[in-house]
Amino acid sequence: MDQLLDKEVLSKSAAVEELYDLDHWAKETAHWNQGIDIFLSRYFTIHYEPTSHVYIRQPPNKLCILGLSKEHAAVKSAGNISCKFFYESKTKGQKVKPNTVICEVTVDDQSYPILATVYGEVAEVNPRLLEDPNLIRTHALDEGFLAIIRPKEEDSSKQLKGLVDQNEYDAVINQK
Numbered sequence: 001m002d003q004l005l006d007k008e009v010l011s012k013s014a015a016v017e018e019l020y021d022l023d024h025w026a027k028e029t030a031h032w033n034q035g036i037d038i039f040l041s042r043y044f045t046i047h048y049e050p051t052s053h054v055y056i057r058q059p060p061n062k063l064c065i066l067g068l069s070k071e072h073a074a075v076k077s078a079g080n081i082s083c084k085f086f087y088e089s090k091t092k093g094q095k096v097k098p099n100t101v102i103c104e105v106t107v108d109d110q111s112y113p114i115l116a117t118v119y120g121e122v123a124e125v126n127p128r129l130l131e132d133p134n135l136i137r138t139h140a141l142d143e144g145f146l147a148i149i150r151p152k153e154e155d156s157s158k159q160l161k162g163l164v165d166q167n168e169y170d171a172v173i174n175q176k
Contacts, residue, residue: 047163079108
Protein backbone atom coordinates (compact mmCIF):
# COMPACT_ATOMS: atom_id res chain seq x y z
CA MET A 1 0.00 0.00 0.00
CA ASP A 2 2.81 2.44 0.93
CA GLN A 3 4.60 1.72 -2.33
CA LEU A 4 1.43 2.51 -4.25
CA LEU A 5 1.07 5.88 -2.47
CA ASP A 6 4.72 6.71 -3.09
CA LYS A 7 4.28 6.03 -6.81
CA GLU A 8 1.23 8.33 -6.86
CA VAL A 9 3.14 11.10 -5.14
CA LEU A 10 6.10 10.69 -7.46
CA SER A 11 3.92 10.72 -10.56
CA LYS A 12 2.14 13.87 -9.36
CA SER A 13 5.41 15.66 -8.55
CA ALA A 14 6.74 14.74 -11.97
CA ALA A 15 3.62 16.26 -13.50
CA VAL A 16 4.18 19.47 -11.54
CA GLU A 17 7.73 19.77 -12.84
CA GLU A 18 6.44 19.30 -16.38
CA LEU A 19 3.79 22.00 -15.92
CA TYR A 20 5.98 24.58 -14.20
CA ASP A 21 9.46 25.74 -14.98
CA LEU A 22 10.82 25.55 -11.44
CA ASP A 23 14.06 27.30 -12.41
CA HIS A 24 12.02 30.26 -13.64
CA TRP A 25 10.10 30.53 -10.36
CA ALA A 26 13.27 30.08 -8.32
CA LYS A 27 14.67 33.18 -10.07
CA GLU A 28 11.39 35.08 -9.68
CA THR A 29 11.22 34.47 -5.93
CA ALA A 30 14.94 34.67 -5.06
CA HIS A 31 14.59 38.23 -3.73
CA TRP A 32 11.98 37.14 -1.16
CA ASN A 33 14.76 36.24 1.28
CA GLN A 34 16.35 39.68 1.08
CA GLY A 35 14.14 41.16 3.75
CA ILE A 36 10.65 41.75 4.97
CA ASP A 37 10.38 45.07 3.11
CA ILE A 38 9.70 43.18 -0.12
CA PHE A 39 6.72 41.43 1.45
CA LEU A 40 5.47 44.54 3.22
CA SER A 41 5.58 46.71 0.12
CA ARG A 42 3.68 44.11 -1.88
CA TYR A 43 0.82 43.43 0.55
CA PHE A 44 0.62 46.54 2.74
CA THR A 45 0.05 50.19 1.96
CA ILE A 46 1.88 52.74 4.05
CA HIS A 47 0.83 56.28 4.91
CA TYR A 48 2.70 58.88 6.95
CA GLU A 49 1.81 61.82 9.13
CA PRO A 50 4.67 64.05 7.93
CA THR A 51 4.95 66.38 10.93
CA SER A 52 5.03 63.72 13.65
CA HIS A 53 6.83 61.06 11.54
CA VAL A 54 4.28 58.41 12.45
CA TYR A 55 3.20 55.79 9.93
CA ILE A 56 0.06 53.76 9.43
CA ARG A 57 0.63 50.51 7.56
CA GLN A 58 -2.51 48.81 6.23
CA PRO A 59 -2.91 45.21 5.12
CA PRO A 60 -5.85 44.28 2.87
CA ASN A 61 -8.10 43.78 5.94
CA LYS A 62 -7.76 47.57 6.63
CA LEU A 63 -6.39 47.28 10.18
CA CYS A 64 -4.08 50.19 10.99
CA ILE A 65 -0.61 49.29 12.21
CA LEU A 66 0.88 52.31 13.95
CA GLY A 67 4.61 52.92 14.20
CA LEU A 68 7.39 55.46 13.97
CA SER A 69 9.08 56.24 10.67
CA LYS A 70 12.84 56.11 10.32
CA GLU A 71 12.80 59.92 10.37
CA HIS A 72 11.32 60.19 13.88
CA ALA A 73 13.73 61.74 16.40
CA ALA A 74 13.42 58.73 18.74
CA VAL A 75 14.38 56.34 15.94
CA LYS A 76 17.33 58.46 14.83
CA SER A 77 18.72 59.06 18.32
CA ALA A 78 21.35 56.93 20.02
CA GLY A 79 20.35 57.29 23.68
CA ASN A 80 18.57 54.87 26.01
CA ILE A 81 15.06 54.29 24.71
CA SER A 82 11.93 53.22 26.57
CA CYS A 83 8.26 52.94 25.72
CA LYS A 84 5.31 53.47 28.06
CA PHE A 85 1.86 52.45 26.79
CA PHE A 86 -1.33 54.05 28.01
CA TYR A 87 -3.30 51.05 26.77
CA GLU A 88 -2.71 47.49 27.89
CA SER A 89 -2.41 44.53 25.53
CA LYS A 90 -5.07 42.70 27.50
CA THR A 91 -7.56 45.57 27.25
CA LYS A 92 -8.90 45.46 23.73
CA GLY A 93 -11.52 47.67 22.21
CA GLN A 94 -10.54 50.94 23.84
CA LYS A 95 -11.65 53.77 21.57
CA VAL A 96 -9.08 56.24 20.24
CA LYS A 97 -9.20 59.44 18.21
CA PRO A 98 -6.41 60.88 16.05
CA ASN A 99 -5.25 63.08 18.95
CA THR A 100 -5.30 60.27 21.56
CA VAL A 101 -1.88 59.53 23.03
CA ILE A 102 -1.28 55.79 22.62
CA CYS A 103 2.16 55.71 24.18
CA GLU A 104 5.14 57.78 25.14
CA VAL A 105 8.56 56.98 23.74
CA THR A 106 11.41 58.36 25.84
CA VAL A 107 15.03 58.71 24.79
CA ASP A 108 17.25 59.74 27.69
CA ASP A 109 15.43 62.84 29.02
CA GLN A 110 13.37 63.60 25.91
CA SER A 111 9.79 62.26 25.75
CA TYR A 112 7.73 61.89 22.60
CA PRO A 113 3.97 61.40 22.98
CA ILE A 114 2.73 59.23 20.09
CA LEU A 115 -0.77 59.93 18.82
CA ALA A 116 -3.16 57.30 17.44
CA THR A 117 -3.50 59.30 14.19
CA VAL A 118 -6.82 57.57 13.30
CA TYR A 119 -10.28 56.93 14.77
CA GLY A 120 -10.85 53.38 15.96
CA GLU A 121 -10.32 50.81 18.68
CA VAL A 122 -7.03 49.51 20.03
CA ALA A 123 -6.76 45.88 18.96
CA GLU A 124 -3.26 45.35 20.34
CA VAL A 125 -0.19 47.14 21.59
CA ASN A 126 3.18 45.60 20.85
CA PRO A 127 4.16 43.74 24.04
CA ARG A 128 7.66 43.06 22.69
CA LEU A 129 8.52 46.74 23.10
CA LEU A 130 8.23 46.45 26.87
CA GLU A 131 11.10 43.94 26.86
CA ASP A 132 13.07 45.35 23.93
CA PRO A 133 12.14 48.97 23.13
CA ASN A 134 15.15 49.16 20.81
CA LEU A 135 12.98 47.35 18.22
CA ILE A 136 11.53 50.80 17.54
CA ARG A 137 14.93 51.69 16.07
CA THR A 138 16.18 48.44 14.63
CA HIS A 139 12.88 47.25 13.10
CA ALA A 140 10.84 50.46 12.89
CA LEU A 141 8.70 49.34 9.97
CA ASP A 142 7.91 45.80 11.06
CA GLU A 143 8.62 44.22 14.48
CA GLY A 144 8.96 47.63 16.12
CA PHE A 145 5.37 48.71 15.47
CA LEU A 146 3.59 50.37 18.38
CA ALA A 147 -0.04 49.33 18.11
CA ILE A 148 -2.72 47.84 15.91
CA ILE A 149 -5.91 49.86 15.63
CA ARG A 150 -9.18 48.58 14.22
CA PRO A 151 -10.35 51.59 12.20
CA LYS A 152 -13.75 53.19 12.68
CA GLU A 153 -14.11 53.73 8.93
CA GLU A 154 -13.49 50.97 6.40
CA ASP A 155 -13.05 53.54 3.66
CA SER A 156 -9.31 54.23 3.68
CA SER A 157 -9.70 57.59 1.94
CA LYS A 158 -11.76 58.81 4.92
CA GLN A 159 -9.77 56.98 7.56
CA LEU A 160 -6.37 58.15 6.39
CA LYS A 161 -7.35 61.70 5.48
CA GLY A 162 -4.43 64.02 6.08
CA LEU A 163 -1.81 61.31 5.75
CA VAL A 164 0.53 61.09 2.76
CA ASP A 165 1.89 58.18 0.74
CA GLN A 166 5.56 57.17 0.53
CA ASN A 167 6.39 59.46 -2.43
CA GLU A 168 4.84 62.54 -0.81
CA TYR A 169 6.55 61.74 2.49
CA ASP A 170 9.93 61.39 0.77
CA ALA A 171 9.37 64.78 -0.91
CA VAL A 172 8.62 66.39 2.47
CA ILE A 173 11.73 64.81 4.02
CA ASN A 174 13.94 65.91 1.13
CA GLN A 175 12.73 69.52 1.46
CA LYS A 176 14.10 69.79 5.00
